[in-house]
Amino acid sequence: MWETPRAARIIVFLCALGLLALLFVPSATPLPQLEYWTADWRTAYLSDRIEGEHPRITVVLIDDETLEPYPYLSPTNRGLLAQIVSALDKAGAAVIGLDFFFIKATEPRKDAELRAVLQPDANTTAKIVLGVADERVPLTESQRAFQDRYLNKIDRPKGYLNLNLDADEVVRYKPLPADNPTVSPSFAQAVAAAAGAPTWNGATRIAWLVGATGKSPFPIVRAQDLIAAARDPSSASSHSVLAEIAGRIVIVGANRPFLDQHLTPLGVRTGAKMPGALIHAQMVAELVDGRRVSELSERQTQLLVLGMWLGGCVLSWLASQHGFSLGRWTLGTILFVAIDVLLFYRWRLVLPFTMAMAAWVLGVTAGQFLNELRLLRAGNRSGDAP
Secondary structure, rough: OOOOOHHHHHHHHHHHHHHHHHHOHHHHHHHHHHHHHHHHOOOHHOOOOOOOOOOOOEEEEHHHHHHHOOOOOOOOOOHHHHHHHHHHHOOOEEEEEOOOOOOOOOOOHHHHHHHHHHHHOOOOOOOOEEOOOOOOOOOOOOHHHHHHHHHHHHOOOOOOOOOOOOOEEEEEEEEOHHHHOOOOOOOHHHHHHHHHOOOOOOEEEEEEOOOOOOOOOOOOOEEHHHHHHHHHOOOOOHHHHHHHOOEEEEEEEEEEEOEEEEEHHHOOOOOEEEHHHHHHHHHHHHHHOOOOOOEEEEHHHHHHHHHHHHHHHHHHHHHHOOOOOOOHHHHHHHHHHHHHHHHHHHHHOOEEEEEEEHHHHHHHHHHHHHHHHHHHHHHHHHHOOO
């Protein structure tokens, strides 16, 4: 079927067309989704690991059990939040980040109680950072107005809580500011700044931190345990809780079903979701630790794709003249996989693996059929000879 010049030319043309698609219209191909998938597996198994728990960051979570004594679940009871902030400050937290929107009035007394605790003149020693819904969050006019009124009366650093979800609803990248932001920086950047850490490392991918098998890389304290420890700090159980707070950055958020739960690359195998507070903790940890994950620019990606196509084409052309062997190209593929793993593991560089491998296969195919054309032409010339 392929032993005609026309068929061989069609195959070579299609391979060249595939290269153009990879170089200039990758969004028109199914490759971005495959790229996500391969990068997620690489992230889940090769990201930085910590055997114990992070030495500087703790997460305090409010769950349904925490809220049982209260008559409503949402918004989170602001009297409870005031207790948590006071308990954290009393326990010696260095920075307190509140991963909550304040977009609706609740009980006036409790609204005022929390606002009073958050004021800089409230005799708190901890630095406090508040979360904000920026202009990209679809709030109603009244919600936006309440947020502005409530937070403008609190002179504390603020950061937008938006998360950056890809088309498949997975959080892989840091949330960048809006085009003309009314709120900047992000919540994680504001918390890092309060802790004296850099607020930007030049990378947009999140540098995930993986804990021991089945465990969080950060100490997690339930809000009810924190409050109980603050009331009776002398007990043995209280000592262990308070030890996770003193001198640390503490992110406070919710851990409730169907509320602020998100897919991440770390859950690629199980589909497990992560509370938003833990995602913010991951972004803060990256800045505090000085870690980063880089990826190629668009131009660098195009050069890699072109190089893989040309390399596959030339090597296939040369090898085909001596008998094409699938094993050789399998070996080449394994070599590229090894390079990809090494670059991520050693230098935390993410290559566009799927696009590069697609270019390699197209180049190898083009080289093989270019050689077929050469042989067909040579055969035609010899057949025409007298």
